[in-house]
Amino acid sequence: MRRLIAAVALVACSSPEADPAPTRPAGWHVARGFVRDPDGRAVILRGVNVGRKTAPYLDFHGPDDFRRISQTWGMNAVRFLVFWTAIEPTKGVYDRAYLEKVAERMRWARDAGLLVVVDAHQDLFGEPFGGDGAPRWACAEEHYEKYVPRTPWFLGYTDPHLQACVDGFWASTALQDSLAGALVEVAKTLRDNEAVIGFEPMNEPHWGSGAISAFEETKLQPFYERIVPKVRAAAPHWLAFLEPGANRNLGIPTRLQPLPFPNVVYAPHSYDGAAESGDGFNPAAQEVLASNVAALRPEADALGAALWIGEYGGDTSKPGIGAYMDGEYDGTGRVAGGQMYWIDGRDGGYATHEADGSEKPVLLDAIVRPYPMRVAGDPVRWTHDRVGGVFTFVYRPDRSLPAPTEISLPARAFPSPPKVDCGGCTFELEGNRLRITKPAAGEEVTVTVRR
Structure with a gap:
């Protein structure tokens, strides 16, 4: 099991108080x-x-x-x-x-x-x-x-x-x-x-x-x-x-x-x-x-x-x-x-x-291969260069959802802890799963993972 890594955004953004979350289907x-x-x-x-x-x-x-x-x-x-x-x-x-x-x-x-x-x-x-x-x-x-x-x-x-x-x-x-x-x-x-x-x-x-x-x-x-x-x-x-x-x-x-x-x-x-x-x-x-x-x-x-x-x-x-x-x-x-x-x-x-x-x-x-498992928002696209060892995922976050975005990073593709660049998000990396608990600012955000 790879060690738990926590990364916190270097730049914080402030925003007005959010409206109550909309009612969602059960x-x-x-x-x-x-x-x-x-x-x-x-x-x-x-x-x-x-x-x-x-x-x-x-x-x-x-x-x-x-x-x-x-x-x-x-x-x-x-x-x-x-x-x-x-x-x-x-x-x-x-x-x-x-x-x-x-x-x-x-x-x-x-x-x-x-x-x-x-x-x-x-x-x-x-x-x-x-x-x-x-x-x-x-x-x-x-x-x-x-x-x-x-x-x-x-x-x-x-x-x-x-x-x-x-x-x-x-x-x-x-x-x-x-x-x-x-x-x-x-x-x-x-x-x-x-x-x-x-x-x-x-x-x-x-x-x-x-x-x-x-x-x-x-x-x-x-x-x-x-x-x-x-x-x-x-x-x-x-x-x-x-x-x-x-x-x-x-x-x-x-x-x-x-x-x-x-x-x-x-x-x-x-x-x-x-x-x-x-x-x-x-x-x-x-x-x-x-x-x-x-x-x-x-x-x-x-x-x-x-x-x-x-x-x-x-x-x-x-x-x-x-x-x-x-x-x-x-x-x-x-x-x-x-x-x-x-x-x-x-x-x-x-x-x-x-x-x-x-x-x-x-x-x-x-x-x-790596892929987004569960996305707090709308997935847009992803790519994986399995020779170069780079996975890129683009999505539109829904900040009203409290559950994290989860990305699968199987050990076959990432045998050691990878480098994660998510533009200033908050994330956790545990085993073969990357969890983004707070997305970066922006309507559309990009997550890049390198071997």
Whole structure:
């Protein structure tokens, strides 16, 4: 543990007595483009995805793993995968044993100081298609039997039998209500755990055989308007993390419209098409990638939502992984967005660790980065030169908020106590966290941290 350092501004500024602090929403909420904690601070959710797509639908994560994410890596959140088939393997029958094991892991996350977004995950509709998500009973057996797998995996969505199952889901309010019922059971199980702040109704929603251009307007938006109120009836305080259609992964801007309920987080994914095709990442495309990520902020603003990249990641066995992750980080930093790496796992592909549990330094050096965790005001942007060891953060302080601004400075990026320049603020530096208890004067202030 690094020693506690306190620094006090050399120049003090006087000001008239402040007006009483305005009344703020209780609990977690979205305001002015950011997720806000009960103290009114903007919270940048940065972390990793956690989960296993096949039975028993729970991976290796124990208390020590959640503490690693929080304390060693300096992250503040996990996107925790749950699966409809695990919750409701038999129609109308919920697996209480599975739900209790999920609850146990959420307690471990809470005890580690992490926040959690519960993600109802799916890929390729369900396991009979080589994917995950929906229970087998949610589609006719004939479609499973006639399915022909494709390579790469996502081309499975072009199979007419898989499309029939996807189309059937969007056409059936009964199936949608079954998924909602499963998520209500999750909400009832987890709603008293203060670490769980929200849910995501569906991962990468696909259009099936329908027109891409009409999917969000005619299928996805009505689905969200149907399912979110049902889940919130059980957990009214949960934020709604809503993805655009999977067509957004193709670079097609979302056509979602503002939702008729508050506290929405826009939750797209960010992957580079060339890298996803298996060729690795071209470092010359880093600036283009960063610009594409930053372009997601106006879409969130149009929805009156916060911005959170629910997935980004890359195959560490392919060239260019460092530049790839730098581009993702730079893009979110430009527009002050949250982001979650896919995935904290153990394999030779996208995972943070090898199969034997050893770390992948080339990846972790690129994703374990400094960032503002909680901001008493509005974040504007941040940058990190990981070679030169300089982190710069710009924000607009809200001086009516008594809680401090907190910045994560993981030891991987700052192995020894860093030099902090915040223009005359009052701050404390303890371990891997910088707390600004009194910001410098000015409408917009800059914090610079050097290795």
